[in-house]
Amino acid sequence: MHDRVLDEIDRARDEIVEYTRDLVRIPTVNPPGDAYEDCARFIGDHLARHRFEVEYIAAEGRPEHTRRHPRVNVVGACRGGPGPVVHLNGHFDVVPAGSGWTVDPFGGAVRDGRIYGRGVCDMKAGIAAAVFAAIAIDRAGSDVPGTIEISGTVDEESGGFAGVAYLAERGRIKAGRTDAVIIPEPLDVDRICIGHRGVYWFEVTAHGRIAHGSMPFLGASAIDGMGRLLEAVREELLPRLAARRTAVPVVPDGARQATINVNGIDGGQPIDGIQTPCVADVCRAVFDRRFLLEEGFDATRDEVRRLVDAVAGQTPGVRFDLRDLMVVHPTRTPDDSPVIGALDASIRRVLGRAPELIASPGTYDHKHVARIAGVPHCVAYGPGELVLAHQPDESCRIDDVVNATKVIALATLDLMGAGR
Ligand SMILES: [Zn+2]
DSSP, X not given: OHHHHHHHHHHTHHHHHHHHHHHHTSOOBTTTTTTHHHHHHHHHHHHHTTTOEEEEEEOTTOTTOOSSSOOEEEEEEEEOSSSOEEEEEEEOOBOOOOSXXXXXXXXXXXXXXXXXXXXXXXXXXXXXXXXXXXXXXXXXXXXXXXXXXXXXXXXXXXXXXXXXXXXXXXXXXXXXXXXXEEEOOSSOTTEEEEEEOEEEEEEEXXXXXXXXXXXXXXXXXXXXXXXXXXXXXXXXXXXHHHTOBOSSOBSSGGGGBOEEEEEEEEESSOTTSOOOOBOOOEEEEEEEEEEOTTTOHHHHHHHHHHHHHHHHHTSTTOEEEEEEEEEEOOEEOOTTOHHHHHHHHHHHHHHSSOOEEEEESSOOTHHHHHHTSOOOOEEEOOSSOGGGTTSTTOEEEHHHHHHHHHHHXXXXXXXXXXXX
């Protein structure tokens, strides 16, 4: 069975390339969420021609699901025997093209063995790999012992709430129904991604007291207050964070430690407006704190709270409010998960080398599978080089797409319980 599947994938090489190029030509740019329905239909129509039952799940009730930009997901199921259900999930939204391209970002050019275009690596080549892994299993002709599901989902780049989170909330992906999930994100063809760090976005507002700018000593500057907080973050918090390293194999190495970034800052009067002499009474900043599995969210939040309180104590006349904006808990696939074992064996067979287990510096839809759906057996594995994601002239090596298709097909067979 396994050899026949690999032969079918080699035979389908040109089809896989054309399918990937067709996906790239659908400009599913997010924001705002263009052409989602076209892309869902393209994937669904193709799956329906290959023995899949297809359903479309629009994110009814979500504020971002609008008439102009409908959030439409597609899920196909190819049912064989009563064995395990393996779900292959790919997001089809792509980030805006940006500048610096030397080819049409939505043209699907092929050059020197690579396919070019926005989203080809992140992650339309991954969707192609999932789709053709399933098709090759079907074409190889033997009885399939379980069920292969493929979903194309929206909005991963903006949090995935109308996409994978929506499917999980509605029980379309859930523990008891879904046995294993593989997300073909671009993390390099010989690496298996077992999770990600946590995210804590928070907003701090400094409230001062307005006064005439010629007599600033009569007021209390919220901008100066925020400046003190930023200094405390740099001088006190940063060295502590840099000293913490996770046992989770996060790449690149700098992301093995806890980090913090200031997303934005806004204070005083608008710079472009007419200026008046005023001491700033409000200054706001948004922070992005990436925390480690070992830190946990409660300790992370408490540490921020203590820092803000300490600065407030040293800054007379300025009051600080702390508000949580978003929390994503870290995830980690269990070491003995069958999905890691199946991919490990398949990578060794297809590529002839041992895979590296890694974790992602940022989050992706894994969090919704683990936290909402409650499915622990989830990893990201797919074609495409991580460093090319979101770049100008984004591209993906055709050999990598074909190899990832083989790896995913063999791993899916193993997870469904097919004998070799
Ligand atoms: Zn992605």
